[in-house]
């Protein structure tokens with residue numbers, strides 16, 4: 001197999017046909033389009049001589065033996081599912097990159113370590129409300145109780161969908177792999193941000209993956225007639241919420257050197273009428289970063305502001321922490337190997353963090369893990385406009401090939 005730019009373009013275009021609509025690509029996890037895309041890739045994996053295995057989540061493993069039977073696995077891979085009306089490159093670039101890198105390595109002759117290409121199921125949360133389900137199961141982090149109740153838009157629950165593909169939900173714990181199996185795991189992915197494009201760089205060497213802390217904040221004021229209630233008698237929940245939103249922006253700006261960001265992306269105003277002073281506002285806050293201490297500080301300072309605003313406005317504000325995931329620091333050695341590969345391949349690069357979550361963050365729990373980012377146009381992702389150049393994908397494949405070679409030789 002000749003991995004040139006024409007081949008890369010053809011495979012990406014071919015996969016883009018599965019789930020194609022007039023508004024982008026809708027290839028939800030376990031859908032017919034997802035199965036077709038998987039079958040298409042499995043065929044190429046077989047052509048490359050890989051041994052194919054699927055686990056009870058449907059995760060796909062393609063294995064090439066090394067010369068040392070006892071050597072640990074060097075893994076690479078990504079996902080094929082998309083969000084509704086998604087693009088051609090999210091996940092796909094890492095799958096095609098893995099295929100291409102393994103094809104390149106075969107021409108170098110057998111390596112000491114076995115290579116394993118992994119296609120993770122259900123990376124996107126779009127179908128069942130949970131992200132990176134396949135890699136969570138591999139890392140032994142499956143949330144069986146919550147997943148049992150997870151339903152898609154059509155009301156089908158996750159265990160039923162799994163069984164329609166011939167997998168048994170109760171076997172998910174058996175999907176877990178162990179630390180002693182892997183020497184390393186490397187995922188190539190589009191950046192989904194604008195950092196590389198702005199700096200005119202080809203490769204991002206990822207050092208850490210951000211994780212979110214999510215809050216539900218309820219601001220309890222009092223709903224009054226908007227005409228009959230003088231300003232000094234009001235307990236306006238929305239003007240209080242406005243102060244909170246500006247506070248989180250201000251606090252996050254103060255912590256931006258540490259890579260922390262804060263967002264209020266969703267607000268519910270009740271009763272929600274033009275002629276009623278808002279009585280109740282529920283707002284959802286997303287604080288993210290790669291430094292858990294900085295996230296904790298941001299949260300603590302936000303709570304101080306909550307107390308101050310509640311006191312000043314004589315209003316009740318309730319903060320619920322819905323989730324607080326720990327950011328993932330990638331493996332120093334693997335990160336160094338990726339950086340070295342960039343220099344060998346002669347591409348310009350920078351070290352950076354990932355703001356978005358990836359399967360790699362779960363793999364990091366059981367394998368020394370690295371990530372390779374390539375730029376995507378204007379940082380647009382989860383959108384039909386998502387775009388990456390074949391030159392950048394090709395460069396990413398050179399870096400991935402060299403990285404896997406150094407880890408597996």
Ligand SMILES: [Zn+2]
Pocket residue numbers: 079090091123189
């Ligand atoms: Zn992705």
